[in-house]
Amino acid sequence: MASFEDFPMIEVKKMNETEVRLFSLLFNLLREPKGISFQKFRIIMPRFYKNEDIESDRKKLYRDLNQLKSLGFNIKVAQYGYQSEDFFPYYIEKESIDRSLKFSKEELEYLSKSLYAAELTKELVSLSQKLFSFHLDLIPNGSKQTLKSESDENSVDTSNTEKILQAIKDKRAITIVYGYDEKERTIEPYRLVRKHTTDFYVLAYDRGKKSLRRFILPKITVKKETKEEFFSNLKITNEDLNFHPLSLKTHPEMEILFQIHPEYEDRWRSFLEGARYEIVDHQYKVFTTNQNALFQFFVILPEALVESSSTWKEKFANHLQEWENLYQFV
Incomplete structure (x- = not known):
């Protein structure tokens, strides 16, 4: 029978400063699945990352994160092009389940023969490109050449910029198709x-919609250059040229008050650049015809929001709930 001496007690030691810091760092990352930025770490862990030398704190955090990585924690950083690196959130990535389909060579050969035995459509071509992107040798002989010749016959000239610029210069209408919509429309x-x-966008009057519209240039295919002069006689305003998402007209203009945390005001102003707003008693009065465009900023930086109207906060909460419900199915 085993005695107590066969299983000696593990010696209990007091954690040193580095171990305490690593545990605190790990627990905070686990508690915040959306991630924590360097600047936020300085707020919630001032004992370890709130020294006068910010560069020293930054290097210390990098070392600590790398230490956690070496212990097996899959730590990632989400990068946003318009933000400083100090505000990129670090997070622990959950292990993902590999749900990709696995095909044997025999299965791929059977699929390729079945696909190319049928009449080729856009959907079949798209599916084939995805299935055989790394297995082009499995496509039946002659299929690639046949597909190419059919594509050549039905190809549409996509070099439309010159035609559009000429139409702008001559003030002549053109007939186009836009994106995947095969319906022709006449624009000015x-x-x-x-x-x-x-x-690049084309600002044009859509005769069918009877309104000024914005078209993404690469999605436009010019079908016909007409000799018709403009029916509309519009004067383009600065508002028409404002492409800020808050200016998109999805509802009547409304005013929303926001109080923003001082540490995030620079990025808030950068986000609002091009939109109409006023500063009243340390609050931002935002004028918008598309309030949903505000959600993205606060989804990324929820700590930036100090106060807003109860109506808007309720709408924002509903937006988050909708996305959470959608992710239940992923």
């Missing part, structure tokens, strides 16, 4: 607008 293009550095 007024301006080509660049948003940020790479996004």
Whole structure:
């Protein structure tokens, strides 16, 4: 029979400062699944990351996170292009279940023969490209050449920028198809607008919708250059050229008051740039025709919100609940 001496007690030692800091860091990450930024760590863990030398604190946090990674914790960082690195949230990624389909070579060969035996449609071509992206050798002989020739016959000229610019210059209407909608529509293009550095939009009057619309340039295919002059005689305003999501017209203009935490005011102002707002008694009065566009900012930075109207907070809570319900099915 085993005696007590066969199972000696583990010696209990007091945790040192580094171990205490690592445990605190880990527990906070587990408690906040959406992640915690360096700046927030400085607020909630001032004992460890609130020194006068911010660069020293930053390096210490990096070392501690790497230490947790070496212990097996899958720590990731979510990056947002418009934010400083100090505000990227660190989080522990949950182990994901591999739900991808696995095919044997024989199964892929059977699928390829079945697909290419049928009449090729856009859906079948798209499916084939996904299934055989790394197994092109399994596509039946001749199928690739046949698909290419059919594509050549039905190809549509997508170099439309010159035609659109000419129509803007001549003030002539053009007939287009937009995106995947095969229905033709006649528009009167007024301006080509660049948003940020790479996004281009065409500001045009849609005769069918009888209103000024914004079209993403790469999604436009010009079907016909008409000789018709503009029916509309619109004057483009600064409001028309404002592409801020808060300015999209989804409801009548409304005013919403927000009190923002001082540490997040710079990013809040950056987010509002281009939108109409006023500062009244240390609160931001935001004028918007698309209040849902505010949700993204506060989903990413919920700690930035100090106070707002009960109506808006209820709507925001409902928005979060809707997304949580959707994720139940993922």
